[in-house]
Amino acid sequence: MTAANLAGKPVAEALLAEVAQRAQALPHPPRLALIRLGEDPASVSYVRSKDKKAGEVGIQSEVHALPEDTTQEELLSLIARLNAEGSVHGILVQLPLPAHIDEAPVLLAVDPAKDVDGFHPYNVAQMWAGHAQLNPCTPRGILEILDFYGVDVAGKRAVVVGRSEIVGRPMAAMLLGRDATVTIAHSRTADLGAVTREADILVVAVGRPQFITPEMVKPGATVIDVGINRIDVGGKGKIVGDVHPDVAEVAGGLTPVPGGVGLLTVAQLMANTVTAAELQAAER
Numbered sequence: 615m616t617a618a619n620l621a622g623k624p625v626a627e628a629l630l631a632e633v634a635q636r637a638q639a640l641p642h643p644p645r646l647a648l649i650r651l652g653e654d655p656a657s658v659s660y661v662r663s664k665d666k667k668a669g670e671v672g673i674q675s676e677v678h679a680l681p682e683d684t685t686q687e688e689l690l691s692l693i694a695r696l697n698a699e700g701s702v703h704g705i706l707v708q709l710p711l712p713a714h715i716d717e718a719p720v721l722l723a724v725d726p727a728k729d730v731d732g733f734h735p736y737n738v739a740q741m742w743a744g745h746a747q748l749n750p751c752t753p754r755g756i757l758e759i760l761d762f763y764g765v766d767v768a769g770k771r772a773v774v775v776g777r778s779e780i781v782g783r784p785m786a787a788m789l790l791g792r793d794a795t796v797t798i799a800h801s802r803t804a805d806l807g808a809v810t811r812e813a814d815i816l817v818v819a820v821g822r823p824q825f826i827t828p829e830m831v832k833p834g835a836t837v838i839d840v841g842i843n844r845i846d847v848g849g850k851g852k853i854v855g856d857v858h859p860d861v862a863e864v865a866g867g868l869t870p871v872p873g874g875v876g877l878l879t880v881a882q883l884m885a886n887t888v889t890a891a892e893l894q895a896a897e898r
């Protein structure tokens with residue numbers, strides 16, 4: 615068996631086309647503020663691609679590139695200013711933050727109505743209760759992939775490997791919201807292979823290159839690889855996922871890396887920004 619290639623590109627394109635139409639239908643263009651601290655190359659690249667994609671779909675975006683040594687107070691005061699600015703619909707603080715910044719108060723400071731990352735505790739609680747309007751982008755984008763390729767999760771066994779607040783936990787909440795029977799596994803799960811082999815839907819976000827091998831996968835399972843690991847192959851840099859390529863011989867469907875889930879992270883941010891702008895327009 616060779617797994618179906620669950621490529622992110624057509625899914626992201628379809629979502630972005632819908633987002634562009636919704637953006638045009640608004641009385642004012644949606645406006646997105648992207649905040650980045652320091653010069654971490656991955657963060658610089660992710661924020662650049664968010665800024666570029668926003669322009670392509672009719673969202674006005676602005677990048678607040680702050681120095682690495684920005685203080686907690688300076689960051690909180692920028693967020694307070696953007697919260698108070700009526701024409702700003704979405705605020706995103708790129709993670710990870712430098713070590714001297716306490717992340718929790720920063721996420722708490724973003725107005726929940728403008729929290730296009732879905733990381734504010736109010737939105738997290740709404741998500742677990744099953745009625746969030748702004749969901750974290752990567753797991754919400756994974757639902758877009760599953761829907762696009764016709765993978766119904768209701769009544770299925772879903773295993774999420776990884777318990778991060780950006781991917782693992784919200785993914786579990788969203789799969790539960792779709793009536794899957796969900797297990798969260800992690801680095802300390804005993805006999806991980808026995809757990810992952812139970813999965814009809816296996817979502818892997820552990821940050822370990824090619825960690826999931828074919829014998830850990832149930833034949834025919836849908837496997838979603840969230841990993842982005844930069845490794846050295848013969849002196850050249852290469853990006854690989856958390857899932858070994860040989861898993862394609864066992865799985866029914868597999869997302870590629872690169873070109874899979876990552877594309878949906880950015881597309882879903884655009885969708886969340888338009889949703890935030892629509893909700894704010896309806897409030898006025």
Ligand SMILES: Nc1nc2c(c(=O)[nH]1)N[C@@H](CN(C=O)c1ccc(C(=O)N[C@@H](CCC(=O)O)C(=O)O)cc1)CN2
Binds near residue numbers: 751874879
């Ligand atoms: N505030 C946030 N910070 C972070 C988030 C987030 O959702 N909100 N997620 C990640 C990083 N991220 C977006 O910020 C992100 C990750 C990956 C991709 C992507 O397009 N991946 C490509 C490969 C990219 C590459 O070549 O490096 C792919 O998978 O094809 C986009 C965005 C952590 N921080």
